[in-house]
Amino acid sequence: MKTKKPSKVNGFFLNVNFRVLTLFCFLIYGLAILQDYLFSKFKSTGFYWSDTLLYNIYWLLFIPFIQYANYAYSKSKPKIAFNKVFYNIIFGLIFSGLHMFLFTSIFILLSNIIYPIPHRFPTILKNVVSNQSQITIITYLILPYIIEYLNRKKQQKKDNSTQKFITIKSGTRRVKIDTSTILFIQTDRPYTAVFFNDQKLLHDESLKKFEKLLDSQMFIRVHRSVIINKNHITELKSRKNGDYDGITTNGQTIRFSRHYRQNWETLLNHLALE
Secondary structure (H helix, E strand, O other): OOOOOOOOOOOOOOOOOHHHHHHHHHHHHHHHHHHHHHHHHHHOOOOOHHHHHHHOHHHHOHHHHHHHHHHHHHHHOOOOHHHHHHHHHHHHHHHHHHHHHHHHHHHHHHHHHHOOOOOOHHHHHHHHHHHHHHHHHHHHHHHHHHHHHHHHHHHHHHHHHOOOEEEEEEOOEEEEEEHHHEEEEEEEOOEEEEEEOOEEEEEOOOHHHHHHHOOOOOEEEEEOOEEEEHHHEEEEEEOOOOOEEEEEOOOOEEEEOHHHHHHHHHHHHHHHHO
């Protein structure tokens, strides 16, 4: 069966969702322009498209800067907690300063190209510091913590997806099970039954907990009370109502509900091609 590979982006786009960041920054860019337009209407002041389009490029610069900041932080973050806090503050201030200085430089460069009388560097820099410095500094100060949170979540997901063994508590026993030997897991109130190697163990964790713990590429929910190991399904038989019966490698039959069909649709197509 073909599995969809996660997209890889070279360089700086390793941990931050580039598409979401880009969409968000362009949304802010558009809203900032709208704000300038509405302000000019309410206050009866002049509105110049070239000025507002150029000035609000400031928000679009967050796209490359956040990506680069993410890369730089991931490569050089300290281990000691006190040093980490101090480093994050310095890190945030440096990137805030770079952001404002680079924007002003770009603005002046384009201003010299577009306008007969260009803007002056000190004037634009002062205006940027007065109006945008607060949100810029806050963004870069909290960015390291957001990066750490996202990386921690990513690592947890990776650890779960590569987990080879789980320990099942059954009564007074604790049994270590190779996840590849699990055929399916089924609700058996008030317990959850784990079927593996022609054995059945009752565990007091919920089916939802197993769903989070096990590799989602291998274990899929096919019924409100069943998770199956798709590698142990050899056949699917239609019930003529949208539901199917799945046959495991040891001959057991499992109900596949049409309400979870989006989870096992690819399995149905894969078995049809074999």
